[in-house]
Amino acid sequence: MGLVLSCATLLDWRCAQSLELEFSPAMTVLAGPNAYGKTNTVEALQLLTAGVSFRHPCPRDLVRQGAEVAKASACLEGDGRLLDMAVIASESSRRFTRNGKAVRPSEIPGTLLSVLFNPDDLGLVKGSASARRDETDAFGSQASRAFAQVVKTYKRSIEQRNRLLKEPQVDMDLLDAWDASVAVGAGTLLYHRMSLLARLGELVSEAHEAVAPERLVIRYESSLGSLEAGSSRQDLIEQMAEALKESRVEDLRRGFTTKGPQRDDIGFELDGRPLRTFGSQGQQRTAVLAWKMAQVRFAQEVLGQTPLLLLDDVMSELDAHRRKAVNGLVGQGVQTVVTTTHLGYFDPQMLADAAVIEFTGKGVAHGVERRHQRRSGSSCDL
């Protein structure tokens, strides 16, 4: 069954002075007006499970105005284990603990995988190629330590090559050496990305089909030209080595590496047209949601882990048909925490089975008694 999130406590965390929350192993809805602290709560849950937050805050941003230290903690239960994860932030530092022992942020993702949807994720479709590359590499890194290592190593070697290309007098022997290292790193990263996207892409199309009538296809667009699906790592290393040779004059002229995975893109096509330029807001939001749902399925299928799904404000901008379909998509054996300003977006039957935590003031929340179960949350006024 794996681990599930059973409870969380926020102390002097952003706008919450003291907040205790209990979660359903199925679906928990955090409901309330704007600026009451729903996203702050989701951010804490992401930090406690992924070691990073989509907001990339400085430690002091997390500390409630007027307080000195912020603490968010979560209980994870399952498989006979009970884990207490915590993150403590102060003016200048942030540290993580697992069962009271200090852990590095990079050690956090291995505990309970999480997948987050946030409105800012629309940048995944609308934004630059780097947003799509980073998202792919971040998911790959969360899913596999080997992937994470390849991303880190490649980033270092491309930075070194670019630094060398900017020098007034470039040492060509040194450049040859960096080309060899960059080719190996690039080929390995391409191999990892393409293997990940081969299955993830199918799952994205499947998840999208469940919500919308159009066909969504994900395509890896390489700066090396067309890459054959199923290419071996060695083939990709050779292709990159060739590209570096061909673009050397151009690279020296421009002072950076013009070909390679650091310049690639992941294209989203809706019925054969680029989603970025042809998609409506609702279509773009649906595509991003399908991408996130695909990550959940990938984790279940390939990694044998069911992640915690965090959906922040997922329903806005979707029409009634798509909202209904999303209702059917979430909660299918996946622990989900979803925020909303409007409970009416959710199917009443689903709500009856969910834990609903209502935010009634800034950082103040109460569990709401539903038909089947009672969830509690304690409140504390600021």
Ligand SMILES: Nc1ncnc2c1ncn2[C@@H]1O[C@H](COP(=O)(O)OP(=O)(O)OP(=O)(O)O)[C@@H](O)[C@H]1O
């Ligand atoms: N360090 C902090 N100290 C005090 N308040 C903070 C701090 N950081 C953020 N806030 C406040 O927390 C409030 C709630 O933010 P949050 O993003 O969680 O709202 P929300 O309930 O998700 O709203 P929406 O429905 O609009 O998305 C904001 O008004 C913000 O100013």
